[in-house]
Amino acid sequence: MTVDLSVSLGDVSFKNPVFVASGTFGYGTESNDLVDVSQLGAIVTKSITKHPREGNPPPRIVETPSGMINSIGLANIGVDKYIEKMIPVYEKIGTHVITNIAGFSIDDYLHVLEKLESSGGNVCGYEINVSCPNVDTGRMEFSVDPKSTRELTKALRSATKKLLILKLSPNVTDIGEIAAAAVEGGADALSAINTLFGMSIDPATRRPNINTNIGGLSGPSIRPVGIASVYKISKAVDVPVIGIGGITSVKDVIEYLLAGASAVQVGTANFRDAAIATRIINDLGTYCEENDIATICDLIGKVESYD
Amino acid sequence: MIVKKMIAEKGTVLNNEEIAHGIYQMTFSAERICNEEPFPGQFLNICVDDSWEHPLRRPMSIADVNDNQLSIIYKVFGEGTKILSEYKNGYSIDLLGPLGNSFGETEGTTPILIGGGVGLSPIIWFHKVLQTNGVEHKIVVGAQSVNEHFLSHDPEENIYLTTDDGSVGEHGTVMPTVKKICDEVENPKLFSCGPEPMMKAVHLFVNKFDFPCELSVESYMGCATGLCQGCVIERASNSLKEHSYHERYSLVCTDGPIYQAKEIVFS
Numbered sequence: 233m234t235v236d237l238s239v240s241l242g243d244v245s246f247k248n249p250v251f252v253a254s255g256t257f258g259y260g261t262e263s264n265d266l267v268d269v270s271q272l273g274a275i276v277t278k279s280i281t282k283h284p285r286e287g288n289p290p291p292r293i294v295e296t297p298s299g300m301i302n303s304i305g306l307a308n309i310g311v312d313k314y315i316e317k318m319i320p321v322y323e324k325i326g327t328h329v330i331t332n333i334a335g336f337s338i339d340d341y342l343h344v345l346e347k348l349e350s351s352g353g354n355v356c357g358y359e360i361n362v363s364c365p366n367v368d369t370g371r372m373e374f375s376v377d378p379k380s381t382r383e384l385t386k387a388l389r390s391a392t393k394k395l396l397i398l399k400l401s402p403n404v405t406d407i408g409e410i411a412a413a414a415v416e417g418g419a420d421a422l423s424a425i426n427t428l429f430g431m432s433i434d435p436a437t438r439r440p441n442i443n444t445n446i447g448g449l450s451g452p453s454i455r456p457v458g459i460a461s462v463y464k465i466s467k468a469v470d471v472p473v474i475g476i477g478g479i480t481s482v483k484d485v486i487e488y489l490l491a492g493a494s495a496v497q498v499g500t501a502n503f504r505d506a507a508i509a510t511r512i513i514n515d516l517g518t519y520c521e522e523n524d525i526a527t528i529c530d531l532i533g534k535v536e537s538y539d
Numbered sequence: 540m541i542v543k544k545m546i547a548e549k550g551t552v553l554n555n556e557e558i559a560h561g562i563y564q565m566t567f568s569a570e571r572i573c574n575e576e577p578f579p580g581q582f583l584n585i586c587v588d589d590s591w592e593h594p595l596r597r598p599m600s601i602a603d604v605n606d607n608q609l610s611i612i613y614k615v616f617g618e619g620t621k622i623l624s625e626y627k628n629g630y631s632i633d634l635l636g637p638l639g640n641s642f643g644e645t646e647g648t649t650p651i652l653i654g655g656g657v658g659l660s661p662i663i664w665f666h667k668v669l670q671t672n673g674v675e676h677k678i679v680v681g682a683q684s685v686n687e688h689f690l691s692h693d694p695e696e697n698i699y700l701t702t703d704d705g706s707v708g709e710h711g712t713v714m715p716t717v718k719k720i721c722d723e724v725e726n727p728k729l730f731s732c733g734p735e736p737m738m739k740a741v742h743l744f745v746n747k748f749d750f751p752c753e754l755s756v757e758s759y760m761g762c763a764t765g766l767c768q769g770c771v772i773e774r775a776s777n778s779l780k781e782h783s784y785h786e787r788y789s790l791v792c793t794d795g796p797i798y799q800a801k802e803i804v805f806s
Binding site: 255256257258262263265266283284285286287289290291292293294295297298299300302304307308309310313451452480500501502503504505506507 | 544545546547586591592593594595596635758759760761762764765766767768769770771772773781782783784785786787788806
């Protein structure tokens, strides 16, 4: 039987629901020796900012039980270089590219988005990072406040007709409320979750293991938080949700889809195995064949919840 | 520098033994990685745990290449290296490599190789390559005591061991021996890989006397392929410009792990 793995977000159709997450796959071409990126549902780029950024001082990462904490600090080449160096490469990359944008004010985000709009490049949409825990200014300001989230989304919506995705933080009291605010502002879809606050300390030196003391926790240890967040968001709003957090296998993808995700992003696992998302895509086809699922959309939100 | 291709390969463990107290040597087959002709200084990123309890690979410098076989020498100091030390012959080992750059020019110099603890692999391999090529050089290896050494102290053969407790070779750190050799030889050039205090001491010394020196830098890595941006080291030419990328911080995985001592600062 032929399985239809395609999914839609806004007006964009993706060949399959498995993307790679922002900050875990560079600009999309670093792993060309190891993986055929054209097989991916989409590539979400590193966060792009108005100006280039060096990022935070080392140490920036540490392994934790079934996870890791990072504090990279949005190191990136800046929007001008991104347009010059990367946008031409995306013409022939063979899959959709979603540019992740970060900023510290509405004007910052608008600046990046407007430049990308006028570049006319092959970018199918934008994922807005309102939830990076690792920068000093504007720390989580947008993602924890429904009003700011709504205003930012509205401003960006008026500047583009392309797919507009807001990436939400789990470090809030009610993620459903923030999700609703983003949808009111005009978001086409929502990504959840970004990293959780995390900290680890070396008992021998009494020093935190990363330079900013607290960083962003990711990896399999946060998967249940991601799944619960997707479940809550999909109950709160009617736009598609992209599930992120600790995906390492096809089973994890199925969990996210059942919880209400229309697509997923593989993150931390890319650091261990740059080809893991493409293997999961193959496994997803096999899973559907073995379970008589003709179209992947049939799984979305089909969790049989307790009353 | 020749740009080499990264290969993901499952090797087979052929030997894994404790060669000195807490120091292991593991040899495994890795035909495709060997075909890329790695050179001393380059490293592998090894997945130590099939489960996801330890999600990150461990970067390990290559200690030898023989036909289709690779070796690493590693010191057990954490959970990852503990797991690695329990690998048995015949086990499959999940490798990524060869990664990073390698040691550079020795022509017109007397190479002095300095290693210790976690940083023995590239030094031991470079020693072997220089021997094979008939390049006269010195090697200085430091440890806490005789138990941690697997070479023999043999100054006539240009092999110098040092121990913190004086149980073999010179008593003390590697530095007095290194300084003495630098006074004696023509055009010394230092190549060093070891624990942070050793690297800092070498770095201070060469900067003071303006000796050429290549350091193999150790860093915590997320991916070793440039994706995660986690393994940075500060450049000495730090201009502290307000808006820049890759000018203040260098990626140890793809720019390094070998740096000219003058290029970097240890914080």
